[in-house]
Amino acid sequence: xxxxxxxxxxxxxxxxxxxxxxxxxxxxxxxxxxxxxxxxxxxxxxxxxxxxxxxxxxxxxxxxxxxxxxxxxxxxxxxxxxxxxxxxxxxxxxxxxxxxxxxxxxxxxxxxxxxxxxxxxxxxxxxxxxxxxxxxxxxxxxxxxxxxxxxxxxxxxxxxxxxxxxxxxxxxxxxxxxxxxxxxxxxxxxxxxxxxxxxxxxxxxxxxxxxxxxxxxxxxxxxxxxxxxxxxxxxxxxxxxxxxxxxxxxxxxxxxxx
Amino acid sequence: xxxxxxxxxxxxxxxxxxxxxxxxxxxxxxxxxxxxxxxxxxxxxxxxxxxxxxxxxxxxxxxxxxxxxxxxxxxxxxxxxxxxxxxxxxxxxxxxxxxxxxxxxxxxxxxxxxxxxxxxxxxxxxxxxxxxxxxxxxxx
Numbered sequence: 410x411x412x413x414x415x416x417x418x419x420x421x422x423x424x425x426x427x428x429x430x431x432x433x434x435x436x437x438x439x440x441x442x443x444x445x446x447x448x449x450x451x452x453x454x455x456x457x458x459x460x461x462x463x464x465x466x467x468x469x470x471x472x473x474x475x476x477x478x479x480x481x482x483x484x485x486x487x488x489x490x491x492x493x494x495x496x497x498x499x500x501x502x503x504x505x506x507x508x509x510x511x512x513x514x515x516x517x518x519x520x521x522x523x524x525x526x527x528x529x530x531x532x533x534x535x536x537x538x539x540x541x542x543x544x545x546x547x548x549x550x551x552x553x554x555x556x557x558x559x560x561x562x563x564x565x566x567x568x569x570x571x572x573x574x575x576x577x578x579x580x581x582x583x584x585x586x587x588x589x590x591x592x593x594x595x596x597x598x599x600x601x602x603x604x605x606x607x608x609x610x611x612x613x614x615x616x617x618x619x620x621x622x623x624x625x626x627x628x629x630x631x632x633x634x635x636x637x638x639x640x641x642x643x644x645x646x647x648x649x650x651x652x653x654x655x656x657x658x659x660x661x662x663x664x665x666x667x
Numbered sequence: 668x669x670x671x672x673x674x675x676x677x678x679x680x681x682x683x684x685x686x687x688x689x690x691x692x693x694x695x696x697x698x699x700x701x702x703x704x705x706x707x708x709x710x711x712x713x714x715x716x717x718x719x720x721x722x723x724x725x726x727x728x729x730x731x732x733x734x735x736x737x738x739x740x741x742x743x744x745x746x747x748x749x750x751x752x753x754x755x756x757x758x759x760x761x762x763x764x765x766x767x768x769x770x771x772x773x774x775x776x777x778x779x780x781x782x783x784x785x786x787x788x789x790x791x792x793x794x795x796x797x798x799x800x801x802x803x804x805x806x807x
Contacts, residue, residue, distance in 0.1 A: 431683070437690040462715045466785060469722055470796075473788040476725070480792035494794040501760070501786050501796050654725065655792050 460554050471545055474498045475562045479541040480655040488525040491517055509551020518542040537660030540565035566656045567591040570648045573667040580640050584664055586633040596629025600651045606637050607645035714783040714803045717746040728789025731757055731797055736768040744772050750806050758798040777804040
């Protein structure tokens with residue numbers, strides 16, 4: 410009886426070893442699969458993050474192009490510059506093959522204010538606006554992603570100017586002005602500011618001989634004062650501003666005696 | 668008969684043992700590859716974000732428009748984490764090199780070099796678009 414049991418144990422010891430080895434193999438295989446799945450997940454997260462970065466860069470570049478175009482048009486360039494520049498940018502992106510085929514389409518806004526995506530409002534009393542506005546549709550078709558996104562870029566530099574004058578001796582007047590500068594409705598700084606006043610139908614630049622004083626409050630607000638001999642009862646002032654992006658805007662205002 | 672069976676089982680056991688060893692080797696090899704790939708992706712992301720950060724206020728395009736390569740090198744050096752070597756080349760639309768000076772913070776010591784391609788549209792009133800190639804490596 411004992412010898413029979415011993416014989417059975419000896420016979421099945423090999424089978425037990427195979428079962429144990431198989432169990433270890435299953436454990437190793439499942440570990441391998443788990444590690445593989447985990448790495449696949451990490452890889453897909455990285456790809457997604459790269460595409461996110463790429464989309465951000467795409468938007469940044471369209472924004473830069475609209476700024477460049479507005480700077481050009483506000484300095485006397487043709488309105489068609491916006492479309493030309495955006496076409497050039499779209500060609501650049503088409504040449505990239507990182508994520509597949511990149512197609513950037515755009516439509517410059519045309520409405521009561523905008524013509525070919527450009528709005529220059531420099532005649533309105535006390536407010537000057539230089540703006541460019543375009544809608545974009547970007548399509549990225551590739552192995553890792555198939556994305557279509559639409560967005561709009563509106564670049565606007567606005568200035569407001571208001572003021573009054575006080576009489577000095579004779580025709581001499583002291584003019585006090587407050588100018589506010591905005592980029593996309595947020596306070597912004599200027600690169601350069603030039604003032605003109607109207608005397609006998611012609612615009613005369615204000616310079617140091619007019620005791621010109623400009624105070625920059627660092628929050629987009631500037632106070633300006635100057636003196637000038639102006640015979641009329643009102644003082645017409647024209648403010649020409651270049652913002653830090655090189656976009657030009659001007660606004661005229663009429664100052665009355667305080 | 669018993670002796671004969673025992674011999675076969677030993678052979679099977681030997682095969683299983685070999686299989687187990689190779690499986691564990693495969694697991695460790697897979698782990699190493701994944702870690703290296705992740706490191707390269709991270710470095711590329713760091714490089715791309717550094718360029719985007721410089722481009723956010725138009726500085727990147729301005730440096731290139733002005734040909735101020737020293738300032739561009741310094742700006743990238745400040746933004747990138749310490750211990751990261753870089754080499755940057757600027758190309759125009761015709762893929763001709765624009766920078767006439769080396770924009771780099773030293774030679775690459777690492778074998779693992781990451782490449783980032785970035786398009787930069789300048790904000791200047793005369794529109795220019797550049798293709799930037801940035802090579803990155805972690806200094807060893």
